Amino acid sequence: MPEIVAADRIDGTGFSPRPARARRQDDNHGMAHPARTRDLDVVVYGATGFAGALVAAHLATHxxxxxxxxxxxxxxxxxxEVRTRLDVDWPLLVADAEDPAALDDLATAAHVVATTVGPFARHGRPLVRACxxxxTDYVDLAGEVLFARQSIDDNHEAARxxxxxxxxxxxxxxxxxxxxVHVLYQQVAADGAGxxxxxxxxxxxxxxxFSGGTVDTIRHQLDTVRGDRALRRIAASPYSLSPSRDDEPDLGRQDDYATLDGSTVDGSLRGRLAPFLMAPYNTRVVRRTNALRGYAYGREFRYREAMSVGASPLSTVYAGGLKAGLGAMALGLSLRPTRYVLDRLLPRPxxxxxxxxxRGGHxxxxxxxxxxxxxxxxxxxxxxxxPGYQATAVMLGEAALALALDRDALPPTPGGxxxxxxxxxxxxxxxxRAAGMELSARRLDKS
Structure with a gap:
């Protein structure tokens, strides 16, 4: 059992978690407001960590x-300590990430769990299963292909x-x-433009x-795939998160880690574009969205990501150097002698x-x-x-609030x-948008 601590007492007598349910009593395929049948609307798990404390701070003020x-x-x-620093009277719930019974009680105490406890392949699976x-609705900051694939295989049907x-x-x-891509698709569909x-x-x-959590995630994934050819194939597949690879259209090779000429993407872009560190994960998420929507984006939808390194004549050198540097970092973290050095130079989790x-980032x-x-x-x-801290805290916090409070505006789905x-x-x-993020789309060639 987790220790459930009331706002003004630290003796475990604040309130008791609700008993587990086979199906959420408030669920109506995401189309109705939830009855407030559980003790809490949102729980932030990992609130004592760096990222979790930022999420909690966002919720405390917004x-x-x-x-x-x-x-x-x-x-x-x-x-x-976190609660005192935030000056809130929220209940405290104590549960270890490796204690399934405690996590079950944690999950049944709230409508939504938001977690920052990673790497998720190492620490996150029992909590996903409990939710x-x-x-219980669940949101996290995962950027791990193998964790997400395993979560789909283990939990999709149970969540449905x-x-x-x-x-x-x-x-x-x-x-x-x-x-x-979601807002881009909506604008195209609204215009009837195909x-x-x-x-x-x-x-x-x-x-x-550069987030220490990101570094630790990369390190853990490299350790996981070392010596396992099957896992390496899953990690490398552009459709590793798709519901069914057999249903995906054959669009040929999709290189999620390439350098590109900006002009081939759009005439407004100059110079060479470098690989984007997160592209190998993000692209798979977007492709899963298209598949889950019955290929609403299109059967010929091809998606990639890149990063601008400027428009100077040296952009080709910068882009190539960045790609080589990212490859060298991955290789260095894979080899014991160089990892020893990098572990002391790179940010710690x-x-x-x-x-x-x-606050100065953007x-x-x-x-x-x-x-x-x-x-x-x-x-x-x-x-x-x-992006990896302040903006991410807003994104995770608002995701949890949307699931807890905006049930009538959620996409219709049985879960999963x-x-x-x-x-x-x-x-x-x-x-x-209300929190200050721009999400906009428009036609470029409209006369």
């Missing part, structure tokens, strides 16, 4: 009055049965990508730190930049597509705040392991 929020983690002392089984929406990747991985074909997201502006640096992602009728469209996703677009959709877009 959640509407009356939303019942809890803080969860392993240490009641550290949770108490899928108990009809219970009505739970399991939504991975509600941070910089992969909200700009998934919701960017289906999406060649579509590219370009990170045109980016300022932020649970650490991050100070508040001034976090990102802009521009998407370009050509439709099946030949029309050209663009979309923009832009936000202030360090979903994506930001298919699990939260327009309700998510609306909340992120």
């Amino acid at each position: 959640a509407p009055d009356g939303v019942r929020i809890g803080l969860a983690g392993r240490s009641v002392e550290k949770l108490h 899928a089984t108990n009809g 049965e219970s009505g739970a929406r399991i939504v991975h990747s509600c941070g910089f991985d992969s909200v700009p990508s998934d919701l960017g 289906e999406l074909t060649d579509t590219t997201l370009v990170v045109t502006r980016l300022r932020g730190g 649970g650490t991050g930049p100070d508040e001034k640096t976090r 990102f802009t992602c521009d998407l370009f597509t050509t439709t099946s009728t030949g029309a050209r469209y663009t979309a923009r996703v832009r936000a202030k705040g360090d 392991v979903l994506t930001p677009a298919t699990g939260i959709g327009d309700a998510y877009v609306t909340r992120l």
Whole structure:
């Protein structure tokens, strides 16, 4: 049992978790407001970590009055420190990530669990299972292909049965990508301009730190696939998160880690485009969205991502150097002697930049597509705040609030392991816009 601690007491007598349910009593395929049958609306799991504390801080200042929020983690002392720092009276819930019974109780105490406890392949599977089984909506910051694939295989049917929406990747991985294509598709559909074909997201502006959690995730995935050819094939497949590879259209080779000439994407782009670190994961999320929607984007929808390194004559050198550097980092983390050195140079898990640096960050992602009728469209996703920390805390916090409060605006679905677009959709877009994020789309060639 997790220790459920009342806001004013640390003795485990605050309230008791509800008994588990076979199906959520408030679920109506996402089309009705939930009855408030559980003690809490949202629980932030991992609230004592760097990212989790940022999510909790966002909710403390932006959640509407009356939303019942809890803080969860392993240490009641550290949770108490977070609660005191935030100056809130939220309940504290104590549960270890490796204790299935405690996680079941945690899941049944809330309508939505938002977790930042990663790497998720190492620490996240029992919590996903508890939420899928108990009809509890779930959001996280996962950017791990193998974890997401395993979660789909293990939990999709259970979540459909219970009505739970399991939504991975509600941070910089992969909200700009998934919701960017979502709003792009909506504009094309509203104009009756056909289906999406060649579509590219370009990170045109980016300022932020390199997350220690991201480094740890890369390290863990490299360790997982070492010596396992089957897992390497799954990690390398562009359709590794699709419901069925056999149903995917044959679009030829899709290189998710290539350098590109900007002019081949759009005439407004100059110079060489570099590979984007997160593209090998984000692209798979977007392809899963298209498949879950019955290929609404189009059977000829091809998607890729890249990053601008400037328009100078040296952009080719910069792009090639960045690609080589990312490859060298992956190789270095794979080899014991070089990993020893890199582990001391790269950011550590649970650490991050100070508040001034976090608030000074920003990102802009521009998407370009050509439709099946030949029309050209663009979309923009832009936000202030360090992408991996400040902006991500907003994205995860608003995902949890949308699931808890905006049931009538959610996409109709019986549940399952979903994506930001298919699990939260327009309700998510609306909340992120209200929080200051730009999500826009327009036609380029309209006379």
